[in-house]
Structures are given as structure tokens and as C-alpha cells.
Amino acid sequence: MKFELKTTYLTFFTIFSFVFLLSAQDYQVDGQEITSYRPFEVATDYANFSKCIMPGAGAQNACFTDNLQELFNENLKMPKDSISQNFNGKVYFNFFTDDKGELESTEIFSRPETKFIEEKIDLVLKKLPTLKVVQLKDTAVSTGYVLYAKFNPGKSVRLKVVDIKVSKENLKKEEKKEAGEGDFSFQIVDDVPVFPGCEEVAKSSRRSCFQKKIGKHIVKNFRYPEEAQELGIEGRVNIMFVIDKDGSVKNIKTRGPHPLFELEGRRIFAKLPQMTPGKVKGKPVRVPFSIPMTFRLN
Secondary structure, X not given: OEEEEEEEEEOOEEEEEEXXXXXXXXXXXXXXXXXXXXXXXXXXXXXXOHHHOOOOHHHHHHHHHHHHHHHHHHHOOOOOOOOOOOOOOEEEEEEEEXXXXXXXEEXXXXXXXXXXXXXXXXXXXXOOOOOEOOEEOOEEOEEEEEEEEEOOOOOOOEEEEEEEEEEOHHHHHHHHHHHHHHEOOOOOOOEOOXXXXXXXXXXXXXXXXXXXXXXXXHHHHOOOOHHHHHHOOOEEEEEEEEEOOOOOEEEEEEEOOOHHHXXXXXXXXXXXXXXXXXXXXXXXXXXXXXXXXXXXXX
């Protein structure tokens, strides 16, 4: 495995660049789940089927998956000869609903061997009924869903929700205002956030210590997603987060070419420890970061 660290600066964000080069067999784990991420535990304000609005978060979550799976099983039939050496029946796709709960767009993580089924998935999603949106401070939200589907001829479609992204438009304006007033980039704070283990390091060396600790944390916790290895996919994902005024890591967001990489990045940074917050003129401040990680197979 090759690990490289580069640091550049851009506006409020400090950007650390990490590159991992590893062989597919290095991180094979028998029976490994698609992802250990639990989207329903993180996103609770997503748009749901009207019939699924009921007491109990667990019941609502199960109802959402069951109804979506039922929609696919009623409207998509797999050709008997569709499963071959080139197509193992696994597909990842997104769909997005607007602030009214109506389907806004779809995206399928395409591979040459999945072309024949992509149009079928898109047609099923267009049959999606208007979902019930959640009102937050009298403002509707929009939702993005990432799903894994397993198709087998003659059998029911198996779906798993692997990620949910809730967009709160009314709150974003407030966040931007806060960013302009209270966010300070890593290179201009008087005292940088202190990663555990850097407390005894000279103040002048704490930036370097922080960068090294972040790098070691990534190397220690990094796993190339097994499913991504099987699909032979590579890519770069950007992870954005904030070390808040209390030293906690918050607002972990990701953007990348495939949900498997986004989820892996989020999993790694969710494991970051409590920090000593950055300070300006002796007062704790929020310090935002953006870290691009490149996943490559030898």
C-alpha cells in the first residue's frame, strides 16, 4: 500500500490529499456486509411513503424499504438469461425527491453489463408515488436515496438502502451565515485543533502533528470496500467535516463517484476522536476541512 500526504489551502477549507494504492486481495473479508453504515440511524427526516407514517422509527424504516421493494417486484421482471458471468445481478442507484415529495431525478451507477436493466430501473422509479415530506420549522426538505439492488431471475428483488441524504434548504442559508462569521481555516487560527497525542508537542509543530495523526488514522482504519474490489472500480471521494467549538467532529459530508467510496470515507472520519478545539484570540472556533481520498487498485 502506498500512502501520500499533500497539503494545500483554499478559502475556509484546509485540504489534505491522500492517495491509497493497494491490491484487491489485501482487504478481502469473507461474509463482509455491503456497508456497516446505518443510514436510518443518521437521517430521520427523509420523505417516506404516506402509509409508512406511523409511530416508531424502526417500523417506519422497515415500511419504507418494504414498499420500495414491493414497487420493484410488481413492475420489474428479470429475463431468464440475464444473469451471466458479466452481470452478477448487483446494481447501485440513486433517486431524489423534491421538497414536495415528487421524484426529481434518478442516477444509476452504470457498468457495461448493467445497461440492459438501467432503463427498467428508471421506469420503475417513475412509478414512485408522491412521498410524504417532513416539515422542519415550517420548511419542507428534499431527500436523496442510495440503494443496492440484487436481481435474480424468477426471484424477488432484494433492496437495501445504503445511504440517505436530507437537504434542508432553509437551514443552509443560516449555515452559510455562520460560516462567514465563525469558521476559521486551519492556517489562520491562532491555535490549531489538537489531535490526541499532540498535546505535548511544541505549539509551532502542532499543525504538522495534526496532519500526521490524521494520516495515521486513515491508514489504520482504511478498508477498500470489498464490493468495489469485486466490481473493479476506483475513484476519488471528497470528505468534508468541521471540528466544532467543543472539539467534536461534525457535519461529515461526502461527494464521490460511487456510494461505496462515500460510505467508506464517512465511516473512517466518524471514528475521529474528540479534539481540543482550534482557537482565535483565546476563544474556541469552528475549523472546516476538506480531504480528497483516491481509491486505486493495483
